[in-house]
Amino acid sequence: MARKLHIGGIGGAKVVSEEWEILNINPGPYVSHVCNANNLVQFADDTFSEIYASHIAEHFDYQGELAKALGEWHRVLVPEGKVYISVPDLDTLAELLLAKNQLTVAERFSVMRMIFGGHMYKSDYHITGLNEAFLSQFLHDAGFINIKRVKDLGLFYDTSCMKFKGVLISLNMIAEKSL
8 A cells, every 4th residue: 555644744633644654753643753853763665655745945044954855855755656735835934924014014024924924933934935946946957747726735724725915925836757
């Protein structure tokens, strides 16, 4: 049976699925694996048919950590396996932040928190801003192919489909591991 890995899943009612093993940096009632998503040494090469990561990649430093994480995700995927990645869309959020005539200061502050993280707990900080061009390049450099942007990943009801003032704030991408 094909294994599927949900990286960063917190096990909430909206994201739990018996099909997916949940990996998180923090333990929790539905968490299957506790570790940092950029070091998957506990998994052999070609272990998972699919990897899902919503609002995780922006937590890695763009000068090495992000490349290492994507390399690990690529390594543990089976050939032709798919990675589903959602991140805060830096381009969309920048447009919202600059909409001074349309948003209140408090609303623009909320957008700023989406860019930099909520700072509600230790790992709630964003280190990298990603848009389609940046994330596509990181995925390509990690060895992924058939990289494409999609409106909705269609797998979980989580931050990947979050809207602010009617605007989808996430960049959702699918990529594959080559044969």
